[in-house]
Amino acid sequence: MDELLEEFEVEMQQQYMGMEGIDLDGISDSDDSGDSSESDEDEDPRPPPPQYPEAIVDAVLAYLPPMPSASLIAERPLVQLIPCARRAVWTALPHEAIKEIFRHLPISDLLAVGTVLDDAGWYQRWRDVDLTLHDRQIRHGSYKDIGHYIHLHGGVVRSLRVDKIFHSRKSSQLVPAATYARGDGSN
Amino acid sequence: MAAPESGDGNNGAARMVTLISSDNTRFEVEAAAASLSQTLQLTILDGGGGGGDGIPLPNVDSATLSKVLEYCIKHAPAAANGGAPNATAVDRAELERFDNEFVNIDQSVLYSLIMAAHNLEIEGLQSLVAKKVADMIKGKSPMEIRRTLGFPDPTPEEQAEMNAHMLEYGWAYE
Numbered sequence: 001m002d003e004l005l006e007e008f009e010v011e012m013q014q015q016y017m018g019m020e021g022i023d024l025d026g027i028s029d030s031d032d033s034g035d036s037s038e039s040d041e042d043e044d045p046r047p048p049p050p051q052y053p054e055a056i057v058d059a060v061l062a063y064l065p066p067m068p069s070a071s072l073i074a075e076r077p078l079v080q081l082i083p084c085a086r087r088a089v090w091t092a093l094p095h096e097a098i099k100e101i102f103r104h105l106p107i108s109d110l111l112a113v114g115t116v117l118d119d120a121g122w123y124q125r126w127r128d129v130d131l132t133l134h135d136r137q138i139r140h141g142s143y144k145d146i147g148h149y150i151h152l153h154g155g156v157v158r159s160l161r162v163d164k165i166f167h168s169r170k171s172s173q174l175v176p177a178a179t180y181a182r183g184d185g186s187n
Numbered sequence: 188m189a190a191p192e193s194g195d196g197n198n199g200a201a202r203m204v205t206l207i208s209s210d211n212t213r214f215e216v217e218a219a220a221a222s223l224s225q226t227l228q229l230t231i232l233d234g235g236g237g238g239g240d241g242i243p244l245p246n247v248d249s250a251t252l253s254k255v256l257e258y259c260i261k262h263a264p265a266a267a268n269g270g271a272p273n274a275t276a277v278d279r280a281e282l283e284r285f286d287n288e289f290v291n292i293d294q295s296v297l298y299s300l301i302m303a304a305h306n307l308e309i310e311g312l313q314s315l316v317a318k319k320v321a322d323m324i325k326g327k328s329p330m331e332i333r334r335t336l337g338f339p340d341p342t343p344e345e346q347a348e349m350n351a352h353m354l355e356y357g358w359a360y361e
Contacts, residue, residue, distance in 0.1 A: 090298065090336045097305050100313050104321030 204236030206256070212249035213241055216256050220263040225308035246306045251299040254292075258312050261285050266311075290319040294337070 093101075102110060202218040206227075218236070222228045227242060236242040244252060265282060290297065297316060304312040323335050333340065 090338070093298075093301060094305050097301050097313070097317065100317035101320045101324075104314075104318045105325060109321075109325050 202237065204231055205241035206236065206252060207241040207243045208247055208249040208252045209245050210249050212252070214249075214252060214256055216260065217263065219267055220256065220259040223259045223263060223266055223309050223311070225310070227307065244307070247303045248299070251296070251303045254289075254296065254300060255303050255307065255309065255312065258289060258315075259309065261289075262311055286315055290315060 203215050204218045204221050204227075206214045206216065206221060208214070218231050221236070221242075222231050227236070230236060230242055247255065262282065265278070290300075292300075297319060300312070301316045301320070304316055324332050327335060332338075
């Protein structure tokens, strides 16, 4: 250990001597009589301490999710740079994921969303398969809404399957969840 | 508490499996938690992922995988009980609170989670993140939805088409 320290000191001294011996063209001549204290400060022989740009570290830390449970902490380095692009490209969502999102939207919102998502290709992709409306969607709509909705988007009712029946709060009317298949648009 | 695995010789100790993210970070988790993924379930049942081996997940980066596993670890006990028939109201409330906080995240992370949940086929997580996106959309006007999801503003032609659509089907938005 001592040997290592000695070696390190010798190396530092050599570096220091080497820097003193540097011929600074055009500067050394005039500096001889100038303010030596200032030039001594400029020529600090010590290597600069490692600089970690705060902005980058902060960005990386902000980018990482909160640390998970204890069993995972040991496996994760404190800070790591992740090379992949993590931008939300909603238009690239897989079809199943889009369907899952639509399942959580009431009919009224599906109608509103349709025009926007059509541009992104979501809507078309959803229409290309059998359309399943779940009870949680129908709960927010009426038969009239659903009928309009299907007709509006070129569908006809091919089949009706009751998944679940429940009583609505106001009228105790039976409201089934239904499965429709997209038709050819000819009503 | 995850049920002890039989057949691996560890009396009472839960079986652990190793998952390897796309950036080669290794995660060791209980098999019961990892088995929430339909994709991983068969591999784990076949004895994969244990010992020095790991199950590589080339489509999921470490940041996303850690988040996914956080979800799996939290939900594994309830899933082991076959849903949550035995869970107390407190347990259910705790899970619900966890879920609400879990999806309170940046859009890019949410997007990564959707993709990961889809790739790994984790049904509960798929539904949770999809519901979050639906909540982001719900009740918004078409223009607000565009801005929320970061779609570019419509071209004049698209705008005209939208206006025509609203004229014809405006009733549906009321």
